Amino acid sequence: MVEVNYQKVTPELAARLAEITGPRYVIYADSEKMFPYSHDETFEGGYTSMPEVVVKPRTAAEISRIMQLAVQERIPVTPRGAGSGLSGGAVPLFGGILLSLERMDSILEIDRENLMVVVEPGVITNELNRTLAGEGLFYAGYPLSLESCFIGGNVAENAGGARAVKYGVTGRYVHGLEVVLPGGEILELGGKRLKDVTGYDLLHLLVGSEGTLGIFTRITLRVLPLPPASAVLLAPFPDVESAVKAAPRMMIETGIIPSAIELLDRRSMELCCRFRGEKVPNMETAGSYLLIEVDGALEEVERSYNLLADKCLDGGALDVYVANTPTTREKFWKLRAVIGEALKAYCGENAAEDIVVPPANIPALLAECENLSSRYGLDSVCFGHLGDGNLHIHLLKKEENMPPEKWREAVHAVLSKLYTRARLLGGTLSGEHGIGHKRKKYLPYVMGEAELALMQGIKTVFDPTGILNPGKITGPDPGP
């Protein structure tokens, strides 16, 4: 463990923060108001830590002054977007200053000529898309938390989501960043340019750095013409394996890359249906469901869903249902989107995983998961982004009254073995939720000393005093 020597936030420091942002935007010595900033949406307990002070700056210049103060006084600073993260990345592990970007929520520019938008980090992802739709444009980043998450958090986590199989993840669309470095310098990286090989790609090193290397204050994103049409197919398969095999084959044989290929195992589909009070066909015989979306010009979408439906049937699908009206499309997507809530309602505590493997190795991973779960007295459900090989496995207690200590031990035993197996299958810990605090201890299961040392070295280059979001990805762990 690295030695930590952070100072405490004093009333004087809180007053100096208030001078920077105005006193309305500082919360100090008020546990109730600070509590919402002590956690994110991580399913498991144990990822909560109270800040000593919350500050809500409005500009990069204010953030720069806060960082200079923090360095000078050796106070840790944890940046926070919407708090919708799933790995504890925005949790102020060492207390200190919680820096919320919630007030930096403006869409600064929609540039139709260059197909770019410039936004502040606190813009809600789907609000950007609602605004863009009026211009015939869309932003292709699509985390399923899009109704609450911030663009800044999407960039910090390099968020993925359901449409990455065709559109890629957040980083593909990030072309410019204004960023405040831990020392307070304000840097402009990239801009409205589609290509840039001018030196090392610092911009995309910052994307996905989970708020540990810098704080984004302005983000330039590429947008695309809004596809005029889309359709969703729901295809029940007899088992997971046949669904997994059907997916790449349909892409090669038709030349079509769907905008989404989501997998739900029978168990997760049951939970979603129960939560929504709905039914889907073939529940008696289906072992899994594929939810496939295509988008584009109307003629292209019609051609595509007919071809893909045929390929699903060729691949063993029990049937195929097409949703090509807004209502039916939304019905299918809603089922998929509620899975998180449905799981929380079903079983308060569960371990939400985010393993990614080469898509063809998903059946092997799931088989191992079932073995391990049952060996350690746990249950599991599985769903996720089949097109990307990014599976969300949730471990659940088999018996509600399993003692907390035993539950934690069982989860650790399953995960450590599952991660090792994932590595051997060509996979890794996290496809889109990130490392944060939650998965830091598992990094050595998938990477060696040299890689860990490079990451620590990079952290030190950006943040020599170690005050920015300490304990995430690299760095110290808080005491017990």
Added chain:
Amino acid sequence: MVEVNYQKVTPELAARLAEITGPRYVIYADSEKMFPYSHDETFEGGYTSMPEVVVKPRTAAEISRIMQLAVQERIPVTPRGAGSGLSGGAVPLFGGILLSLERMDSILEIDRENLMVVVEPGVITNELNRTLAGEGLFYAGYPLSLESCFIGGNVAENAGGARAVKYGVTGRYVHGLEVVLPGGEILELGGKRLKDVTGYDLLHLLVGSEGTLGIFTRITLRVLPLPPASAVLLAPFPDVESAVKAAPRMMIETGIIPSAIELLDRRSMELCCRFRGEKVPNMETAGSYLLIEVDGALEEVERSYNLLADKCLDGGALDVYVANTPTTREKFWKLRAVIGEALKAYCGENAAEDIVVPPANIPALLAECENLSSRYGLDSVCFGHLGDGNLHIHLLKKEENMPPEKWREAVHAVLSKLYTRARLLGGTLSGEHGIGHKRKKYLPYVMGEAELALMQGIKTVFDPTGILNPGKITGPDPGP
């Protein structure tokens, strides 16, 4: 200038290299055989430097041993692909060991289930595509040097090319790298996974690092289903401005992202036609030409080129010519592809630039270029990737007998002012050719101290002894 203290290659060191690779694969004390390794394809003179020894390893293990030896003896090592670079990146500025990847030229795996290929760095880009075509697949990286360049070089430079507007640049397709670090450690980064947020994105930091942070020995690339059809439009416009304005508008209004939108000004089209002994229509009245490619399913391609042709005409095109057979498509592309050779034939020495700006600012950049060129007694031609805002401006001597000293001064005067203007227009030095040695001195024109310091810091983390490809992007300059 950083102090440099490299040692010279001795006969003993050459012998130790021969022990590692076998004596057949070491060239020492043979200037004639070493000469081809002293330069790349940079147009301007002055980017040539002889290696002291050339070594051609076959495996990552051999490269690891070479690097350990080099660190121990303090000998600089310059990795080299096909030598088709345009910024001096593969030139051994400080002599030392030239490490050629030419023998590592195997396609190791075509994985249809995961839509991935695994290749060695010395595979020629278009040879990969010829092999993949037989499988109904393609690799979307498309530098126009694709008949000679190596995949490893493409990754090292994050090569762009003509199809980036739809398909993005090389980095988008790189999902795994085996890399030998300067100290000799062999690292595995990424793999056959489409998403990965497990720690900092070291993989994409290495992409585009121009052989200064590590040497790639195995590369995992995503491939796509081969589009069954394509068509090329040639649209003459009365001037550059109307062509530039037409491009984004056609994308927004049709929802179609063409696979290429290339611009040639009248001058570069004339040179290409003269070089090929061909004619294109409207040469009397056209001020520029757009070459637009669409690909996809046959019906989609037909629909797309009709829509785009209409939009070209709406945008002021003098006419539109459609090439939808292999022969006519190739005729149009060949005209664009020969521009480099045509320019060399027309004027032996010219300064080839690679500025990228927001596409809408291209007319402003070109106006400034014309002003500056004529002010300093130079000529200029311009062509490039309009869809990306990535323009290749070539400065030429107006009078063939301009004295070398005056030519160099004029080029420097124009470039330093042009880069400053590019920065103010939201652009930067290089969209796809890289910094290498050629543009290193211009980095401060587009980035500040803090950014340069971060890059130097990262270089030191990867290469603490500074032996890998010194003098490129960061680091020391050789003496006069």
